[in-house]
Amino acid sequence: MALKVYFFVDSCIPLSLIFDQPFKREVEKFLRDVEKYGFQCFMSSSVYQECENLFSRINSLIDNTLRGVIARFEKEKGSDPKISRNDMLILEDFFGSRFWGRQGQRIEQEVLRAIQIWFVEKVEEKLAKQEEARVSEISREIFDENIKLFLKKFSLFEELSIKYWNEAEIEPDPALVRVFEENVGIKNPNDSLHLASALHYSWENDAWPIFVTTDYVDILIKSPMLREWLIYCSNPLFAVYWFHEIQDKFNVGFSKYIRKTERKTFQIKTLKFIFNRLAGMY
Amino acid sequence: MFAVDSYQTKFFQEQVGAVKKKRETVSSFNEFLTRELSVQLIRELSIPSRFSRAELGNFVSRYLLNLIERNALVKKVADAIYEYFNSPEDPQKFKNYREKVMSFSSEKEKVLNKMLNNISFLYFTSDFSSSLINSFALFLLTELGFLEYFKFALERLKVRALYMKKGFRKTIAKRKFKEYIDELMPKLEKYVEAKLWYLKLMFFIDVWNSEELNQLFKPKRLSLKKVDQSAYLFLFRNFRQNMRLLRRTIYLEGLRVNRNFFEKYIPETSRRAELAWSHLVRSILSS
Numbered sequence A: 001m002a003l004k005v006y007f008f009v010d011s012c013i014p015l016s017l018i019f020d021q022p023f024k025r026e027v028e029k030f031l032r033d034v035e036k037y038g039f040q041c042f043m044s045s046s047v048y049q050e051c052e053n054l055f056s057r058i059n060s061l062i063d064n065t066l067r068g069v070i071a072r073f074e075k076e077k078g079s080d081p082k083i084s085r086n087d088m089l090i091l092e093d094f095f096g097s098r099f100w101g102r103q104g105q106r107i108e109q110e111v112l113r114a115i116q117i118w119f120v121e122k123v124e125e126k127l128a129k130q131e132e133a134r135v136s137e138i139s140r141e142i143f144d145e146n147i148k149l150f151l152k153k154f155s156l157f158e159e160l161s162i163k164y165w166n167e168a169e170i171e172p173d174p175a176l177v178r179v180f181e182e183n184v185g186i187k188n189p190n191d192s193l194h195l196a197s198a199l200h201y202s203w204e205n206d207a208w209p210i211f212v213t214t215d216y217v218d219i220l221i222k223s224p225m226l227r228e229w230l231i232y233c234s235n236p237l238f239a240v241y242w243f244h245e246i247q248d249k250f251n252v253g254f255s256k257y258i259r260k261t262e263r264k265t266f267q268i269k270t271l272k273f274i275f276n277r278l279a280g281m282y
Numbered sequence B: 001m002f003a004v005d006s007y008q009t010k011f012f013q014e015q016v017g018a019v020k021k022k023r024e025t026v027s028s029f030n031e032f033l034t035r036e037l038s039v040q041l042i043r044e045l046s047i048p049s050r051f052s053r054a055e056l057g058n059f060v061s062r063y064l065l066n067l068i069e070r071n072a073l074v075k076k077v078a079d080a081i082y083e084y085f086n087s088p089e090d091p092q093k094f095k096n097y098r099e100k101v102m103s104f105s106s107e108k109e110k111v112l113n114k115m116l117n118n119i120s121f122l123y124f125t126s127d128f129s130s131s132l133i134n135s136f137a138l139f140l141l142t143e144l145g146f147l148e149y150f151k152f153a154l155e156r157l158k159v160r161a162l163y164m165k166k167g168f169r170k171t172i173a174k175r176k177f178k179e180y181i182d183e184l185m186p187k188l189e190k191y192v193e194a195k196l197w198y199l200k201l202m203f204f205i206d207v208w209n210s211e212e213l214n215q216l217f218k219p220k221r222l223s224l225k226k227v228d229q230s231a232y233l234f235l236f237r238n239f240r241q242n243m244r245l246l247r248r249t250i251y252l253e254g255l256r257v258n259r260n261f262f263e264k265y266i267p268e269t270s271r272r273a274e275l276a277w278s279h280l281v282r283s284i285l286s287s
Helices: A012-018 A024-037 A045-077 A085-099 A106-127 A135-164 A174-184 A189-205 A220-228 A236-249 A254-260 A266-278 B010-021 B026-042 B053-070 B072-086 B091-117 B121-125 B130-166 B170-208 B229-257 B271-285
Strands: A005-009 A040-044 A166-168 A208-212 A232-234
Touching: A005 A189, A005 A236, A012 A024, A012 A045, A012 A135, A012 B271, A024 A135, A024 A236, A040 A045, A040 A189, A045 A085, A045 A106, A045 A135, A045 A166, A045 A189, A045 B121, A045 B130, A045 B271, A085 A106, A106 A135, A106 B271, A135 B121, A135 B130, A135 B229, A135 B271, A166 A189, A174 A189, A174 A220, A174 A266, A189 A208, A189 A254, A189 A266, A208 A236, A220 A232, A232 A236, A254 A266, B026 B053, B026 B170, B053 B072, B072 B091, B091 B130, B121 B130, B130 B170, B130 B229, B170 B229
Parallel strands: A005 A040, A005 A208, A040 A166, A208 A232
Antiparallel strands: none
């Protein structure tokens, strides 16, 4: 009988696809494999939350910047201010002042750049047709464009979630999270949470876990070390081969393997201890 | 925001039986359901001490009833629902109900699209966070998706109702009709549940931002700073959770019906916005 293997997707999997990121083709290939072989795919609650947070974070950064532009123009020109060619340098000054003090905050800087271009193009579009334009009207159009984009992208995200994976609702055991943080040295706390969720959920369902990610810097580079902790991390292109590897290598389910294996490595002993505790054996 | 399309609520379905037994009139049915809706809105809701729960209930019932009575189309739909749910197996009643609901759905679609296009209005008339405004926008989009599915479901029922009327394979048609109704009801309930949480949340914010009863439902600057924070978080969480359940249901059903279901109601987006987001996501992912 074939072993149960669960694939867990990292947040970069849906996001690469939705936002045309560099790993899009790898992800598309993985999703074709999921359909072709009928793999059981999951997204842990922590990954879902991370994706949701990313949407909120971008929205609120854009929102705050736009509110800032309006406030600045109100300060300069009174209520319901208008913008003309002569006021373009107020914009430059506004964005310049925002960059000040954010030297280390790369994302905030990127947001400012993106909105700066967005805003200037919008203003120039308006001023090509009229002498001056209301700042509130321009901001409002940008808000609208932004909300529509959010709705489109978020709907795509949900569509992917429904087509390709189920949500694995799990709050991983803190000891498992610590394993990834302290023993494996995963720097990003969210990544440790995702890996621990995958491991915990797999143990509960007696399925071998494969964590699919495009994150070479923090996760894939540590793949050999992570395999010692019985979690298989893979680039989406090669996930299907890890599936076969597991099928060939093991002849028992995940939970049973942990219970019965005679391997006495530190990793196996730690996992045995944690899972036995979770099973109420201590 | 408080458009009363709650004629689809479960109170209608649950309570019609009781009304029928009492042989009450359609207008008392409308009174009954607006009273029920106001009870549902206010029950267990945190309200400021300046309002009494009973007064608030009466005010909301009167307001909603007035809204139904004033809107000819909504009134017709409410009448058709009343008649249909009194005899759900009568094809003629169903036909009438379907026609009214379909025409209401088209109207409702226009209203929802208009609201969606004007959602940024909230940025200028409130201190709502982008996460709240976007959730409202997502709910409007969800309603559009639900309408799309609902229209499909009614169309499917119409065919069965026609068969039933003509006597052609009457028994099979009757059975299928019932099956489709049974299939539709849980989805309708999910919609009602989500809509109720949406209305509750909006109503809650409105109540805390009103000094007197007659300020309710009137345009005003809304502030989250004035509301009971823990109650707000509870309502917002439940609203989001129920919306998510509803969206999942709609997607599953929508995709079953039509592979291009999503494209039908997802708004057009601008190239500039696409570029900005793509740029931002790249920098966040690589950070």
